[in-house]
Amino acid sequence: KNEVEQSPQNLTAxxxxxxxxxxxxxxxxxxxxxxxxxxxxxxxxxxxxxxxxKKHGRLIATINxxxxxxxxxxxxxxPRDSAVYICAVRTGNQFYFGTGTSLTVIP
Amino acid sequence: EAQxxxxxxxxxTVTGKKLTVTCSQNMNHEYMSxxxxxxxxxxxxxxxxxxxxxxxxxxxPEGYKVSRKEKRNFPLILESPSPNQTSLYFCAxxxxxxxxxxxxxxxxxxxxx
Numbered sequence: 001k002n003e004v005e006q007s008p009q010n011l012t013a014x015x016x017x018x019x020x021x022x023x024x025x026x027x028x029x030x031x032x033x034x035x036x037x038x039x040x041x042x043x044x045x046x047x048x049x050x051x052x053x054k055k056h057g058r059l060i061a062t063i064n065x066x067x068x069x070x071x072x073x074x075x076x077x078x079p080r081d082s083a084v085y086i087c088a089v090r091t092g093n094q095f096y097f098g099t100g101t102s103l104t105v106i107p
Numbered sequence: 108e109a110q111x112x113x114x115x116x117x118x119x120t121v122t123g124k125k126l127t128v129t130c131s132q133n134m135n136h137e138y139m140s141x142x143x144x145x146x147x148x149x150x151x152x153x154x155x156x157x158x159x160x161x162x163x164x165x166x167x168p169e170g171y172k173v174s175r176k177e178k179r180n181f182p183l184i185l186e187s188p189s190p191n192q193t194s195l196y197f198c199a200x201x202x203x204x205x206x207x208x209x210x211x212x213x214x215x216x217x218x219x220x
Contacts, residue, residue: 043197047208048208
């Protein structure tokens with residue numbers, strides 16, 4: 001049983017395209033995180049959300065608590081956005097992670 | 108530079124030989140945690156610590172021990188490693204996990220033969 005489901009698993013886009021990655025979860029949460037894992041393996045925290053919407057540069061993250069769903073959008077995608085994007089939910093002091101969406105942006 | 112430092116980056120060991128993976132942060136963060144990442148399973152939480160001398164089990168604690176004797180350090184101990192503990196391990200820290208994001212270490216790739 002997966003507490004966190006992401007879609008799609010793999011995504012290939014042309015440079016400049018608008019990208020959406022989806023995350024659904026089945027547990028009550030105190031916060032949802034979006035993480036980026038680079039091809040070299042390092043992980044960077046992109047957003048932490050408990051409601052509404054956040055924007056950082058070309059990245060936008062939204063969450064709908066009632067529907068238990070979050071989306072990560074990338075506008076004007078660029079090859080340097082190629083990475084694995086991971087959704088994680090925090091319930092109490094525990095974390096549950098999605099298996100990630102592997103994004104490749106082609107020039 | 109604010110960072111979480113893990114050592115070693117790569118480790119190959121034999122079954123049953125005790126090992127420690129170190130994790131240190133220089134940001135005075137209260138919260139620290141350990142995760143393992145496996146293909147098809149994603150990241151899973153092993154242990155976490157809310158503060159000095161306070162540790163608790165995550166999703167997959169079996170076969171692991173941790174300690175938090177001082178705020179900056181949170182070592183992961185494998186008393187008797189087995190091949191199913193071959194994985195990529197990450198340490199992370201946060202000032203306040205309810206408000207702030209996380210800073211991750213660079214990862215430790217462990218192979219147990």
